[in-house]
Amino acid sequence: MGKLLKITIIGVFLALLGERIVHFIHRINLGREIEPIELPNCQLLDGIEHGSEDIEILPNGLAFISSGLKYPGMFSFAPNRPGEIFLLDLNDKKLRPSSLRISRGFDVSTFSPHGLSIYIDESGDTVYLFVVNHPHISKSTVEIFKFDDDENVLVHLKTIKHASLHSVNDVVAVGPESFYATNDHYFNDFFLRSVGMFLGLRWTNVMYYSPSDVREVATGFYSANGMAMSTDKRFIYVADVSGKTINVFEKHANWSLSPVKVVQMETLLDNLSVDPVTGDIWTAAHPNGFKVFMYNAEDPPGSEVIRVQNIHSDNPVVTTIYANNGSVLQASTCAVIWEGNLLVGTIFHKALHCKLE
Ligand SMILES: *[C@@H]1O[C@H](CO)[C@@H](O)[C@H](O)[C@H]1NC(C)=O
Numbered sequence: 001m002g003k004l005l006k007i008t009i010i011g012v013f014l015a016l017l018g019e020r021i022v023h024f025i026h027r028i029n030l031g032r033e034i035e036p037i038e039l040p041n042c043q044l045l046d047g048i049e050h051g052s053e054d055i056e057i058l059p060n061g062l063a064f065i066s067s068g069l070k071y072p073g074m075f076s077f078a079p080n081r082p083g084e085i086f087l088l089d090l091n092d093k094k095l096r097p098s099s100l101r102i103s104r105g106f107d108v109s110t111f112s113p114h115g116l117s118i119y120i121d122e123s124g125d126t127v128y129l130f131v132v133n134h135p136h137i138s139k140s141t142v143e144i145f146k147f148d149d150d151e152n153v154l155v156h157l158k159t160i161k162h163a164s165l166h167s168v169n170d171v172v173a174v175g176p177e178s179f180y181a182t183n184d185h186y187f188n189d190f191f192l193r194s195v196g197m198f199l200g201l202r203w204t205n206v207m208y209y210s211p212s213d214v215r216e217v218a219t220g221f222y223s224a225n226g227m228a229m230s231t232d233k234r235f236i237y238v239a240d241v242s243g244k245t246i247n248v249f250e251k252h253a254n255w256s257l258s259p260v261k262v263v264q265m266e267t268l269l270d271n272l273s274v275d276p277v278t279g280d281i282w283t284a285a286h287p288n289g290f291k292v293f294m295y296n297a298e299d300p301p302g303s304e305v306i307r308v309q310n311i312h313s314d315n316p317v318v319t320t321i322y323a324n325n326g327s328v329l330q331a332s333t334c335a336v337i338w339e340g341n342l343l344v345g346t347i348f349h350k351a352l353h354c355k356l357e
């Protein structure tokens with residue numbers, strides 16, 4: 001090969017690499033700092049010290065909080081402590097979360113709960129809690145529990161594993177055994193996934209799962225993460241964390257999804273939830289993705305809570321409701337609303353309750 005050709009090839013390679021690095025820095029908001037926005041009536045929840053990755057609230061004000069996620073590449077204050085699900089009654093002013101008992105036969109020692117979703121059957125009597133679990137590094141299952149509210153116990157019903165559910169992040173339950181899940185297409189290996197993320201490959205998707213039908217229903221996300229369903233159940237919202245977008249899909253009778261619109265944000269959205277009364281989307285986000293992956297107690301990752309109103313209109317209104325540099329709350333993942341109560345969860349840190357005006 002001629003010397004000139006070699007130099008040209010190396011030059012092109014370096015230019016491409018440089019372009020990918022710039023793209024990556026932009027996607028993870030490296031170096032971004034935030035202005036604090038405070039809320040008046042907030043308190044940290046007692047007893048939650050090792051994460052509150054996802055939060056789901058029942059119509060009666062009982063909140064489920066997943067805690068103790070162990071995930072490759074993610075910091076943890078208690079790497080050897082099994083995960084748990086807390087129950088918090090928002091009607092009780094004391095706001096005391098308690099760790100829920102899980103029925104015998106389920107291996108709690110390897111429990112690493114991630115996304116949650118609630119499904120209430122048509123009679124309204126049975127509450128199913130779907131929990132994304134990572135019982136081993138590089139392994140994902142979806143655990144289905146029934147919530148027994150007399151005994152305050154989660155009764156384990158079923159473990160769902162499937163070859164095409166490699167690496168699940170979040171679920172939206174749409175039946176007693178069926179759900180949508182955000183998922184990594186090809187890799188459950190953290191290193192390969194990180195390389196994919198660095199290169200900006202859109203390697204994650206949304207799967208539909210039922211016992212008789214498993215298929216991909218949406219694809220092309222950098223890093224599909226949180227998901228939620230509109231109050232009228234017609235739309236599914238998917239957060240692309242490193243694409244910094246909310247993706248709106250219409251849901252069809254055969255469970256397929258068709259894209260409606262994409263709303264670009266400035267921050268790295270983690271989980272989405274929908275205000276049951278107004279239909280607004282609430283999300284917590286990572287102001288700076290680099291600080292989440294490279295945890296430094298001296299300069300911790302911060303938290304941001306965002307509200308998106310009128311997402312279906314031509315001009316959705318995006319408002320930052322709360323922003324903190326990590327001095328109070330680190331690495332927020334979800335923001336959930338119930339009757340003027342705001343709960344904010346985090347990957348590995350505490351959980352915040354605020355009474356909204
Ligand atoms: C995001 O939130 C949804 C719904 O609130 C939950 O089901 C999911 O597990 C969460 N996922 C992550 C990655 O936090």
Ligand SMILES: *[C@@H]1O[C@H](CO)[C@@H](O)[C@H](O)[C@H]1NC(C)=O
Pocket residue numbers: 036298299300325326327
């Ligand atoms: C975070 O903000 C607090 C007060 O709001 C300030 O005292 C602290 O120095 C800030 N920390 C960092 C790492 O910037």
